[in-house]
Amino acid sequence: MKIKEGFVLRRVLDEAIVIASGEASKNFHGMIKLNDSAADIWTWISEGLDESEIAKKLSEKYELSEEKAKEDTESMIKQMSDAGFFEI
Amino acid sequence: MNSRKKIETVIAEEGKFVSTTSGVSMKPLFADRRDTIIVLPPCGRLKKYDVPLYRRGEEYVLHRIVKVLPDSYVICGDNCENLEYGITDSDIIGVLSAFYRKDKYYTVKHPLYRLYSVLIVKTFRVRMLYRSCRRKLAKTVRKFIKKKKAR
Numbered sequence: 001m002k003i004k005e006g007f008v009l010r011r012v013l014d015e016a017i018v019i020a021s022g023e024a025s026k027n028f029h030g031m032i033k034l035n036d037s038a039a040d041i042w043t044w045i046s047e048g049l050d051e052s053e054i055a056k057k058l059s060e061k062y063e064l065s066e067e068k069a070k071e072d073t074e075s076m077i078k079q080m081s082d083a084g085f086f087e088i
Numbered sequence: 089m090n091s092r093k094k095i096e097t098v099i100a101e102e103g104k105f106v107s108t109t110s111g112v113s114m115k116p117l118f119a120d121r122r123d124t125i126i127v128l129p130p131c132g133r134l135k136k137y138d139v140p141l142y143r144r145g146e147e148y149v150l151h152r153i154v155k156v157l158p159d160s161y162v163i164c165g166d167n168c169e170n171l172e173y174g175i176t177d178s179d180i181i182g183v184l185s186a187f188y189r190k191d192k193y194y195t196v197k198h199p200l201y202r203l204y205s206v207l208i209v210k211t212f213r214v215r216m217l218y219r220s221c222r223r224k225l226a227k228t229v230r231k232f233i234k235k236k237k238a239r
Binding site for chain 1: 098102104105106107108110121122123124126186188191193
């Protein structure tokens with residue numbers, strides 16, 4: 001699981017926003033706002049963590065049950081995958 | 089059909105516009121498709137050194153104010169040679185408030201950026217003179233090489 005080259009997370013006025021840079025910006029012109037937990041998941045994926053490690057970190061940081069953290073992680077990863085942010 | 093939202097609409101809805109730079113007119117500050125700009129709606133009249141985002145026909149331009157006139161602005165890209173006249177407040181959509189250069193975040197209040205802004209405007213004539221000399225020298229060298237090859 002690797003984020004496609006060119007998609008970057010930027011912190012802007014207390015908001016986390018994903019935009020495209022480099023070649024990716026030729027086809028992707030939008031900005032995607034992420035909430036805090038989604039931004040954390042994005043960052044951990046960028047750092048190379050796998051799904052179970054991310055769920056564990058999410059559970060610790062936001063004091064969620066393991067089940068809820070796993071659910072949220074899966075959901076976020078699915079949304080990112082559907083949006084085409086991952087390298088195949 | 090073009091489904092892209094106009095930048096004006098994004099700023100009106102979101103209160104800001106975040107995007108990747110495109111083009112070379114603001115080099116050396118911004119490189120093509122490398123840096124991130126954060127543009128906010130303008131608050132009143134802009135000042136010298138501000139970097140407004142405005143419309144020129146169908147395209148959007150992000151260049152620097154080099155002179156404030158009573159009813160308009162004189163604007164120039166940091167890497168441009170031609171001054172643009174007649175840009176009024178009604179043409180301006182937003183103003184640069186912060187940016188990521190490579191991956192480092194700066195606001196327009198950052199002392200290094202402020203120093204850069206002043207220097208890039210104050211050295212405009214010198215830079216243009218240098219470019220002109222460099223072009224003339226290159227032309228002379230090309231002519232000389234051509235002549236030598238012809239012999």
